[in-house]
Amino acid sequence: MGPDRERDGRRRETARAVVYAACGAVLLAGCASMPDSGDLRGVESTPRQDAQVRVFALPPHENAPPAQIVQGFLEALTSDDPHYETALKYLTPGAAKEWRPDASTTVLDGGPSAEPVHVGGRDDPDDYTSTLTGGRFATLDSQQSYEPADGKYRETLHLTREKKSGQWRIDDLPQGIVMGKSDFLRNYTSVNKYYFASNTPTESDGQPVSVADPVYVRKKVDPMTQTVLSLLEGPSRWLGPVVRSSFPTGTALRKGVTSLTPDDQNRLTVPLNDKAGRVGSAKCTEMAAQLLYTLQDLTPTGVDEVALQRANGSQLCVLGKDQAEIVAVRGVVQHPEFQYFIDGKHRLVRVAGDSLEAAADVTPVPGALGEGEKQLRSAAVSRDEDSAAGVSLDGTMLYVGSLVSGGSLGEPVLTSEGTTKADRLTTPSWDGDGDLWVADRNPEKPRLLLLEKGAGEPLEVRTPGLDGRIEAVRVAADGVRIALIVEKDGLRSLYIGRIERDERSAAASGGSSREKTAAEQRAGERSAVSVLELRSVTPQLEEVTAMSWAGDSRLVVVGREQDGVQQMGYVQVDGSTPVGSAPAALTGVKGIAASEDERLPLVAYSEEDGIVRLLSGSKWQKLVKEGSAPVYPG
Structure with a gap:
């Protein structure tokens, strides 16, 4: 638990800290503070020269009063x-033994307000309570996973005067800590740990x-060691059901290892306990790939090489970051060749993805979707850029065609019976395994649907909750997460869901109640898919x-x-x-497209400007006036 310093312009007497910088030790009358007003983006900027400054609080003063x-x-x-x-x-000795600061972190809009209450009155002057209050902003659980929060925060600290010393100490307090969001931003940084998808067809390949x-x-506080320890402990509760770790259960750092630092060759040696001592070379290189991906953005240069050791000091394996992509896929497998959108003639067109010119050449895609055979209002391109799916101008029909000259469309793979354009098909989305996702907004039968390889009988995806x-629907490149815009009572919110696949038949597992088609009967049991x-x-x-x-864990909204x-x-x-x-x-934005390859420009559809692109270090540049529905492959 901890407040934002100098809240409301006041400097607290106890807010003294020893700050260790490269030049020596300095005594400050107050820990570093930032304003409470504004959102996360408004307070997260920290001067680069302060990166190595560390702030330490002072112990209690002799005869300090309860407040x-x-x-x-x-x-x-x-x-x-590091260890509080x-x-x-x-705290009293008893409270110190029971308190677990790593149980959770509660982040408040501002620092917590402490309201004192003298419980015992004149008959018991050694009994004192302080109630902490504030507005919830977010929480970290025991795995350090972030989740937005709201509502009121109210917890109580109880103090007593110790018999022997006569000093006031806290003897009862809630588990975990609490602080204001600007202190949280000063103290914490977001890091991506990496695991492997366990329930997608690609995994079995x-x-x-x-x-x-x-x-x-x-x-x-030694973020590299913290991050490695967090990786070894396993995935977050939310993600756990759809990912796996190559580290054997119970793997930890070797006893006595408390800190990890790369050497002067930017090589990190990670000594592990006996749980990892018997892994094979293939499994070991997967473990090393997890570490390399996880540590890649933790420092300005990342880590160039990881060496894993057994408990006895012998080497398990070594992997360089240039080899990691051979071991495991991260993000997009191929660099997108093109950016796509619907032009003024309602055709699917494209522009070279590596073109940095505002006046880049826009050409129709090869095949029927680019020839105008069917007028389109939106489209999605497969991640290998060999196929595309297009929704008809009225939103009724979904077509899938090859991006090859001379290719024909054939019959629609899906038809909506919604009575208005707004009640029909959304823009589709391809996952990394070549399956096509789309939502039918028909109020009589709203559904999230999956077409395996973009064809066949649509599978209704279960969406409990x-x-x-x-x-709107967008599936992540990893195939285990999906982003949905959900409308209720006139409000539209962005949700992230976890994709789970059940190898039992949909009928056997309580899925769709429709009768099996002949194609399904020939295929035998079919996976049930849930979000x-x-x-x-x-x-x-x-x-x-x-x-x-x-990006791997980021969306543009x-x-x-x-x-x-x-x-x-x-x-x-x-949600952070x-x-x-x-x-x-950019004003009047109706559509946005970003690549999971973060080096490529954003593409947007604006009512005022048409199709525009945001190149790195530049301003929005107009591509064409007549166009809509921009997309990257995916």
Whole structure:
């Protein structure tokens, strides 16, 4: 638990800290602080020269009154003390043994307010209670996974005067810690751990697909070692059912190893305990790939090579970062060749993905979807860029065709019976295994559908817990996460769901009640597919207009807050706001496309400007005036 410092312009007496920098030790009358106002993006910028500054709180003063003990304890929890040793000095010995600071972290809009209550009155002057209050903003669980939160925070600290010393100490307190969001941003940084998808067809083909699992670690308390320990402990509860780790259960650092640091060749040696001693070479290189992907963005240069050791010091395996992609897939397998959109003639067209010119050549795609045989309002291109799916102009029919000259469309693979354009098919989305996802918004029968390899009888995807109608669908490259814009009561929110596949037949597992077709009977049992544990990642927005995946664990979102103006920004899959600037402002945005290869430009459809692109370090540039529905492969 800990407050934002100097809240409301006041400097607290107990907010003294020793700050260790490269030049020596300095005594400050207050820990580093940032303003409470504004959102995450407004307070997350920290001067680069402060990166190595570490803040330490002071222990309790002799004969400090209860209010100072409470305040000092809260301040100590926002310091860079690795094991909260200073905070423990504010507790009685019994409370110090029971308290678990790593149980959870509660983030408040501002620092917690401490309301004192003298419980015992004059008859018991040694009994004192302080109630902490504030507005919830987010929480970290025991695995350091982030989740947006709201509502009121109210917890109580109880203090007593120790018999022998006569000093006030806290003897009863809630588990975990609490702090304001600006202190949270100063103390923590987001890191992606990487595991492997366990329930997609690609996994069974040999090369595993990596999946990002974001967590928050304390940025100035040996973040590399923290991150490795978190990776070894396993995936977050939410992601766990659809991923696996190549580290054997129970794998930990070798006894006595407390810190990990790359050598002068940027090689990290990771000594492991006996649980990992007998893994084979293939499994070991997967373990090393997990480490390399996880540590890639933790430092400016990443880690060039990982060496894993057995408990006896012998070498298990060595893997360089240039070899990691041979071991496991991360993100997009192929660099997209083109960006795509629907032109003014309602055809699917494309522009070279590596073109940096504003006036780049726009050409129809090869095949029927680019020839105008059917007028389209939206489309999706497979990740290998060999096929595409297009929704007819009225939203009724879904066609799938090859991106080869002379190819024909044939009959639609799906038809909606919705009575209006808004009640028909959404823009489709291809996953990494070549399956096609689309939602039918027909109010009489709203459904999320999956067409295996873009053909055959659509499989109805189960969506338990879905409260509202799906308005947009985008599947992540890893195939285990899906982003949905869901409308309810006029509000549109962005949700992330977990894709689970059940190898039992849909009928046997309580799936669709429709009768099996002849094709299904020939195929035998068919997997049931579900989207589970949907969670909102934009609780502050009441109208999400468009979204697209923009990295392993990041999306770009267009929306507005209540009574606010439209804005564009990035959001993590856990609902936190990633560090970095938002895209340049653009008005009237109706569609947005980003590649999971973050080096490629954003592409947007604006009512005022048509199709525009945002190149790195530049402003939005107009591509064509007449066009809509931009997409990258996926």
